[in-house]
Amino acid sequence: MDSTEFAVTAQSLGKRYGKAWALKDFNLNVRRGTVCGLLGPNGAGKTTSVRILTTLLRHDEGSARVAGYDIATQGVQVRHQIGLVGQNAAVDEVLSGRQNLEMFGRLYHLGARRAGRRADELLEQFRLTDTGKKAVSAYSGGMRRRLDLAASMILSPPVLFLDEPTTGLDPRSRNEVWGAVRGLVSGGTTVLLTTQYLEEADQLADRISVIDSGTVVAEGTPGDLKTQIGGDRIDVVAHDTETLEEIARIMERVAGGQSSVESDTRRVSVGVDNRVPALTEVARALESAGIAVEDIALRRPTLDEVFLYLTGDGTDSSNTSETAQEASVR
Amino acid sequence: MNDTKIAAPVGSRSAGDRLRWALVDGWTVTRRDLLHWARQPGQLIAGLLFPVVMVLMFGFLFGGAMIVPGGGNYREFLMPGMFAMAMVFGIGETVTAVAHDASRGVTDRFRSMPMAPSAVVVGRCVADMLKSTITLFLLIGCGLLMGWQWNGTAGEAATGIGLLLLLRFSLVWMGIYVGLVMRGESAIMAVHTLEFPLGFLSNAFVATATMPLWLGTIADWNPLSSTVAATRELFGNPGWGGDSWIVQNAILMAVVWPLIIVAIFFPLCVQRFRRLGQ
Numbered sequence: 015m016d017s018t019e020f021a022v023t024a025q026s027l028g029k030r031y032g033k034a035w036a037l038k039d040f041n042l043n044v045r046r047g048t049v050c051g052l053l054g055p056n057g058a059g060k061t062t063s064v065r066i067l068t069t070l071l072r073h074d075e076g077s078a079r080v081a082g083y084d085i086a087t088q089g090v091q092v093r094h095q096i097g098l099v100g101q102n103a104a105v106d107e108v109l110s111g112r113q114n115l116e117m118f119g120r121l122y123h124l125g126a127r128r129a130g131r132r133a134d135e136l137l138e139q140f141r142l143t144d145t146g147k148k149a150v151s152a153y154s155g156g157m158r159r160r161l162d163l164a165a166s167m168i169l170s171p172p173v174l175f176l177d178e179p180t181t182g183l184d185p186r187s188r189n190e191v192w193g194a195v196r197g198l199v200s201g202g203t204t205v206l207l208t209t210q211y212l213e214e215a216d217q218l219a220d221r222i223s224v225i226d227s228g229t230v231v232a233e234g235t236p237g238d239l240k241t242q243i244g245g246d247r248i249d250v251v252a253h254d255t256e257t258l259e260e261i262a263r264i265m266e267r268v269a270g271g272q273s274s275v276e277s278d279t280r281r282v283s284v285g286v287d288n289r290v291p292a293l294t295e296v297a298r299a300l301e302s303a304g305i306a307v308e309d310i311a312l313r314r315p316t317l318d319e320v321f322l323y324l325t326g327d328g329t330d331s332s333n334t335s336e337t338a339q340e341a342s343v344r
Numbered sequence: 345m346n347d348t349k350i351a352a353p354v355g356s357r358s359a360g361d362r363l364r365w366a367l368v369d370g371w372t373v374t375r376r377d378l379l380h381w382a383r384q385p386g387q388l389i390a391g392l393l394f395p396v397v398m399v400l401m402f403g404f405l406f407g408g409a410m411i412v413p414g415g416g417n418y419r420e421f422l423m424p425g426m427f428a429m430a431m432v433f434g435i436g437e438t439v440t441a442v443a444h445d446a447s448r449g450v451t452d453r454f455r456s457m458p459m460a461p462s463a464v465v466v467g468r469c470v471a472d473m474l475k476s477t478i479t480l481f482l483l484i485g486c487g488l489l490m491g492w493q494w495n496g497t498a499g500e501a502a503t504g505i506g507l508l509l510l511l512r513f514s515l516v517w518m519g520i521y522v523g524l525v526m527r528g529e530s531a532i533m534a535v536h537t538l539e540f541p542l543g544f545l546s547n548a549f550v551a552t553a554t555m556p557l558w559l560g561t562i563a564d565w566n567p568l569s570s571t572v573a574a575t576r577e578l579f580g581n582p583g584w585g586g587d588s589w590i591v592q593n594a595i596l597m598a599v600v601w602p603l604i605i606v607a608i609f610f611p612l613c614v615q616r617f618r619r620l621g622q
Contacts, residue, residue, distance in 0.1 A: 070455055071622070072622055090458055094458045098452070100449040100453070102449035104450045104452060106376065106450065107448075109379055109380070117376055117379075120368075121372055121463070122458065
């Protein structure tokens with residue numbers, strides 16, 4: 015595999031626990047300087063794949079290269095090329111932010127003086143200078159995560175792994191972390207990011223790999239994936255609940271496909287191939303039937319729908335999941 | 345390739361370089377604990393005061409009711425027991441630190457870095473030994489103030505101190521293993537269920553001759569008892585000696601027991617660290 019083009023390549027990676035495969039025939043190619051989002055439900059194998067690619071966990075099958083080095087035989091070289099931000103902010107709570115960065119700098123063998131200087135640079139880069147001397151236990155979730163990111167960037171590694179970097183953060187902290195990640199990417203870092211949040215993948219990732227039961231089930235740009243489940247949809251919001259069935263019938267006739275109904279939001283949704291003509295026809299049919307509607311709109315499917323469609327997760331009781339389930343029937 | 349000097353892959357280094365980095369990295373991890381002490385002096389002092397309070401409690405509160413078989417001052421009898429107890433109670437700090445790092449992902453961060461793999465445990469071990477050494481000397485000072493003294497030679501006293509630290513050293517590895525196996529809060533619970541029977545079912549506070557025979561025999565075979573009996577003998581304090589083999593060979597067993605503990609738990613720790621990657 016061309017190591018100048020791809021920062022991470024994985025071929026048929028497999029990881030077995032007893033008889034169960036946590037990862038099976040896992041393939042991934044992350045182009046240098048891009049952000050790859052690894053999207054999947056809990057237990058899909060996201061963390062397992064990150065732990066294998068960062069040499070924390072040995073795989074049973076297949077092969078992978080990170081920054082051109084083989085993870086099985088060149089673990090030490092790989093560890094020089096990567097930064098890892100795990101699900102917990104893996105920093106020392108008692109030490110100050112600066113002491114943490116200095117300690118990790120020493121462990122990267124920068125030497126005491128350079129480690130100190132690098133700590134100051136990183137505190138500034140991640141906007142932690144003001145709180146650099148405070149104990150980490152006094153930090154907010156977002157600050158902790160930024161410190162965690164800073165610690166991973168001590169050697170300015172070309173490849174950064176982020177395992178659910180914003181899980182458990184409030185929206186403000188999440189935006190802070192996203193901003194920090196974007197800053198790193200603009201500096202040329204390749205990022206492999208796992209997330210359960212579609213919005214996060216949509217916001218940050220150039221390409222998304224959807225993973226389910228240890229295997230990549232779809233791969234592409236966020237736009238590609240949205241197209242993949244059948245293009246655009248028409249949403250109609252009814253004025254009152256009694257008319258929902260009638261609206262659904264009309265929309266199904268026009269679109270020739272299964273509609274989905276969310277009665278609590280009085281929303282009927284159907285997938286269409288011919289965008290604008292279908293919209294006009296639905297509007298006309300509703301008007302001639304004398305049904306009052308509050309809203310009618312043409313939209314692209316959300317990543318939620320794509321995700322649930324691809325992973326076939328019907329156990330989630332949210333409305334979007336029903337929408338996606340029914341959309342998948344077509 | 346001058347610039348690779350800063351972060352040359354460990355794999356490409358010579359054995360001498362690797363050893364040097366193992367020491368440097370081990371020191372960096374040790375230094376982390378020293379920084380903890382500096383940042384939280386209150387916790388350090390509380391940790392050091394706990395055994396002192398124990399000494400005062402047993403020396404003055406219970407001391408009056410205790411009789412040393414064969415005669416002798418209870419406080420002279422007590423101090424070697426207290427020294428060894430302090431070594432045993434140190435295990436709690438080892439387990440807590442290891443379990444906390446493992447559950448918070450700090451251990452994983454270390455493992456994802458190109459540092460010497462041994463540094464994590466070496467740093468833990470050195471920091472814990474430093475703390476226990478300070479505790480021990482504090483207790484010796486405390487004992488001297490209370491009228492305890494060693495009656496043997498300086499060499500015997502030094503050997504006694506060495507045996508106490510050897511016990512602590514062996515318990516470091518037990519602590520690291522327990523911390524790795526049981527993560528989080530359950531680890532701390534496990535330690536308390538471990539250290540109290542290990543501490544009290546021994547000759548540390550009470551002569552085993554005063555216990556029912558079966559209980560006294562168990563207490564005699566407690567590794568802690570061997571260290572306590574050996575240090576009593578070496579410090580020339582009362583309350584050592586007896587008929588059984590284990591009691592008569594206390595100094596030998598004060599070396600053998602810790603070596604057995606290390607022989608069991610050191611390989612288990614290595615295996616456990618490897619299993620983190622499986």
